Amino acid sequence: MDRRQSLSYATLLLLLLSLVLSSSSSIAAAFRDHSTVSYDEKFAPLFAEFNIKHHEGGDGVDLHLNRHAGSGFISTDMYNYGFFSARIKLPGNHTSGIVVALYTSNGDVFGKTHDELDIEFLGGAPGRPWRFQTNLYGNGSTSRGREERYTLWFDPTKEYHRYSILWSSRSAVFYVDDVPVREVIKSEEMGADYPSKPMSLYATIWDASEWATGGGRYKVDYKHAPFVARFKELVLDGCATGPIRQAGAASECGDAHDELEATDRASMRRFRQKHMYYSYCYDVRRYPAALPECVINPVEKQRFKESGRLRFGGGHRRQRRKRSGRSRGSSPGVEAM
Ligand SMILES: *[C@@H]1O[C@H](CO)[C@@H](O)[C@H](O)[C@H]1NC(C)=O
Ligand SMILES: *[C@@H]1O[C@H](CO)[C@@H](O)[C@H](O)[C@H]1NC(C)=O
DSSP states (O other): OOHHHHHHHHHHHHHHHHHHHHHSOHHHHHHHHTOOOOHHHHEEEEEOGGGEEEOTTSSEEEEEEOSSOOEEEEESEEEEEEEEEEEEEOOOSOOTTEEEEEEEEOTTTOSSSOOEEEEEEEOOSTTOOOEEEEEEEOTTOTTSOOOEEEOOSSOTTTSOEEEEEEEOSSEEEEEETTEEEEEEEOOTTTGGGSOOSOBEEEEEEEEOTTTTTGGGTSOOOGGGOOEEEEEEEEEEEEEEEEEGGGTTOOOOOOOOOOOOOHHHHHHHHHHHHHHEEEEEEEETTTOSSOOTTOOOOHHHHTTBOTEEEBSSOSOOOOOOOOOOOOOSSSOOOSOOO
16 A cells, blocks of 8 residues: 555544544434543633532642632533533532532523523531532523422532533433433423523522521521532533623534433333332322423322322431522522422
8 A cells, every 4th residue: 555545544534533523413422431520611600619628639629618608610612502511529417508510501601591401519507418410491481490409329428420411402311320311302391491491500509598498497508518529520512602702602513402312211111110209290289280391191190299299218207388589590490498
């Protein structure tokens, strides 16, 4: 093979490789590979920079909450669909009133018509574990929360676990470690309530004493401060549409949609049967007519009360309903429970 020939072989190989890479979903690959990005390159402080402590080696940051402030960071780019992920270790002990969130949003750009995909941890009442929920908004649909709550099969304060959001034009999937826990399929029924504009990734810790635990009964106890939520191995794999100030610029992004495989669906079903203890779809008090995308499974429905909460088990004390305004960056979501 002469030099010219081998060069053209090399070109052909490169071409093939790039075809393969662009046609197969790079997002799915990212989930398997967990190819991480550097905090310094891709993120910036959102608020209270003095409460953001960089890990040695630069693989992430600790977000502190103390008497003075919580803290948060934001990706400097916005993404039109993508895979967003972090390994998180939550503060342990005396967590009431605290909210830790990993979410995508464009609330800073589209005030009244913002989109959001939320992974949120709400501090527990004294002696109780963290509570974990997912939620979403589209085009400013803040009057229609779509919260689901679940127990976890591990203690999120003991070790890091990966929490992820896979967002495409067709569906949004939330993951805990490798387990898909919720799939929201974009449907005609949901209309613009499905997030569709470029979003940034946010992470925050903040004081939500007013509502987060027992409807405000248990406040943050600063005797035990600082509260530290640790974030590392951040993944941002999507179509960047540029910095926030240029949001809305037309993008040429492909949409890396990836169907869940049958085994993923099976593990999602198992997770939901075992761990979901609240669903907005079964909360008849809040939504006398279920929101249009809800597929009511009559057998499953029997397991839930009118409040959308599991009839048996869960072991969570019932609390009075109370709702308060939005706070720093993230949504209070469903009434405290
Ligand atoms: C919580 O408190 C227990 C007992 O004081 C302690 O052993 C444990 O390390 C604490 N957990 C965290 C995450 O600080
Ligand atoms: C989003 O909301 C705005 C303001 O309520 C409305 O004008 C617009 O039509 C909505 N967009 C879609 C796609 O429904």
